[in-house]
Amino acid sequence: MQSTWLPKALCDEMEKLIRRFIWGSSTEKNGIHLVKWEELQRTVDNGGLGLKSLCQHNQAFLMKIGFQTNPEKFWVQVLRSKYGWEDPLPLSIKRTSASRLWRGLNEVWDMVKDSICWNNRDGRSTDFWYDNWLDGKGQLVYACTANANPSPVSVSAMVDEAGDWDWCRLSSWLPKDTLERIAAVMPPRLGLGDDRSGWRWEDNRKFTTRSAYAALSVEPVANDSLYWRQIWKLPVPQRIRVFVWLVFHRRLLTNDERARRHLTSSDRCSICNNGTETMDHVLRLCPSVRQVWESVIALEKLSLFVSLPFDNWLLQCLNMSMALEKLHRSTWSCPEWGWLKVNCDGAVNSHDKAAAIGGVVRDSTGTWQFGFSRSIGRCSIIMAELWAVLDSLRHSWDLGYRCLRLETDNLEATEIINSTSSAFEDSLLLHDIKGFMSRDWRVQLRHIPRSENSVADKLARMSMGAPIGETLFARPPLKVIPLLEKDLINIVP
Numbered sequence: 001m002q003s004t005w006l007p008k009a010l011c012d013e014m015e016k017l018i019r020r021f022i023w024g025s026s027t028e029k030n031g032i033h034l035v036k037w038e039e040l041q042r043t044v045d046n047g048g049l050g051l052k053s054l055c056q057h058n059q060a061f062l063m064k065i066g067f068q069t070n071p072e073k074f075w076v077q078v079l080r081s082k083y084g085w086e087d088p089l090p091l092s093i094k095r096t097s098a099s100r101l102w103r104g105l106n107e108v109w110d111m112v113k114d115s116i117c118w119n120n121r122d123g124r125s126t127d128f129w130y131d132n133w134l135d136g137k138g139q140l141v142y143a144c145t146a147n148a149n150p151s152p153v154s155v156s157a158m159v160d161e162a163g164d165w166d167w168c169r170l171s172s173w174l175p176k177d178t179l180e181r182i183a184a185v186m187p188p189r190l191g192l193g194d195d196r197s198g199w200r201w202e203d204n205r206k207f208t209t210r211s212a213y214a215a216l217s218v219e220p221v222a223n224d225s226l227y228w229r230q231i232w233k234l235p236v237p238q239r240i241r242v243f244v245w246l247v248f249h250r251r252l253l254t255n256d257e258r259a260r261r262h263l264t265s266s267d268r269c270s271i272c273n274n275g276t277e278t279m280d281h282v283l284r285l286c287p288s289v290r291q292v293w294e295s296v297i298a299l300e301k302l303s304l305f306v307s308l309p310f311d312n313w314l315l316q317c318l319n320m321s322m323a324l325e326k327l328h329r330s331t332w333s334c335p336e337w338g339w340l341k342v343n344c345d346g347a348v349n350s351h352d353k354a355a356a357i358g359g360v361v362r363d364s365t366g367t368w369q370f371g372f373s374r375s376i377g378r379c380s381i382i383m384a385e386l387w388a389v390l391d392s393l394r395h396s397w398d399l400g401y402r403c404l405r406l407e408t409d410n411l412e413a414t415e416i417i418n419s420t421s422s423a424f425e426d427s428l429l430l431h432d433i434k435g436f437m438s439r440d441w442r443v444q445l446r447h448i449p450r451s452e453n454s455v456a457d458k459l460a461r462m463s464m465g466a467p468i469g470e471t472l473f474a475r476p477p478l479k480v481i482p483l484l485e486k487d488l489i490n491i492v493p
């Protein structure tokens with residue numbers, strides 16, 4: 001499956017076996033398929049079980065091989081010489097007779113080509129209009145407003161003498177939202193070596209089968225992802241989570257549902273014999289269940305509890321479990337004497353990707369030293385988090401702070417910066433962050449829970465949707481004062 005193209009009929013047959021297994025079918029009996037196969041194949045955030053479409057999974061594996069055709073590898077050299085492949089990214093690799101592997105590659109080659117995205121270093125070999133390089137959203141030629149077919153030009157040619165993007169020229173060709181996406185990318189610089197090819201569907205430009213699969217299977221964006229995720233985090237045995245998941249799909253096999261499927265002639269509740277056995281009846285209204293609720297819900301709230309519309313009631317039950325979790329959240333703490341603490345955060349609007357960052361510096365008594373808030377354009381959350389770290393380091397260095405505890409609530413950003421491995425290694429942003437961290441000062445970067453980072457989060461959100469630009473705060477802005485006070489309340493003097 002990882003190196004051979006599988007025919008669709010074969011994939012369909014295997015998926016049928018998986019379906020039968022999930023719903024307990026065997027040679028003797030047929031299980032009841034409560035949730036559609038298409039829904040089971042959705043991601044967990046989207047209400048599914050994250051089961052893969054075998055056909056698309058097969059393609060994703062082949063894309064991995066296609067993407068990794070790095071000419072330094074021996075097997076790639078063999079393939080290249082066998083099939084006379086010279087161009088790094090040929091338009092077509094179709095051959096009349098070829099091995100299974102090659103035929104598989106040919107099936108996904110168009111998708112592989114479309115999935116390459118360039119990481120700018122010196123920006124000389126990447127074409128500004130016709131190569132994918134900007135946040136994986138496709139070629140810029142489609143966004144050009146001035147000319148249908150602009151002539152090819154390198155990305156490095158779009159940088160002015162001061163090293164910033166040449167906004168004068170760019171703004172005459174591109175719409176505002178594209179300019180804002182460019183603003184969030186660091187301009188290429190001479191002397192940093194050749195541009196490097198990367199994987200378009202991951203922010204760090206590294207290939208993952210997961211992202212290749214996601215690119216192939218376009219799913220509608222779920223508005224209710226929060227509660228689907230919450231279900232699988234409930235601190236209960238797995239079979240109860242599965243039960244709750246079925247409840248949220250409205251797919252419990254009650255007598256009402258069984259009668260609808262002609263599995264029984266009566267839709268009555270067999271325990272109380274007092275009404276149709278719907279999900280609402282089973283979970284909330286049946287007298288035998290009422291006894292359970294009466295023992296956990298205060299008497300004065302009980303009538304509201306049973307009278308809420310069923311959908312609202314379900315969500316409220318789930319929210320109660322979330323609220324219990326919140327009670328155990330941790331709180332901000334002051335750094336030791338002689339140290340300063342910087343909290344930083346990035347925020348991105350999930351609709352239009354408008355991104356902003358913020359940061360705050362406090363001393364060992366929790367007193368405000370400095371803060372900033374900046375609208376950076378449009379980018380992914382991980383890029384925004386990295387910008388927040390970089391700006392925090394830059395400001396702190398310029399202000400002469402030399403013992404710094406830097407905190408962010410983004411685990412991925414912390415891991416990327418602290419690790420020596422490859423993720424984001426081609427990013428100029430990471431290059432500059434590591435440059436700052438290796439200077440002659442003491443900086444410790446740490447990941448903290450979001451509940452400890454509320455001030456930085458607020459500062460970032462203050463610039464959300466504002467024109468690109470930065471605001472510096474020598475004194476705390478009014479909007480964050482309640483949050484600062486809240487952080488201090490929790491500290492024992």
Ligand SMILES: [Zn+2]
Nearest residue numbers: 269271272286
């Ligand atoms: Zn009943």
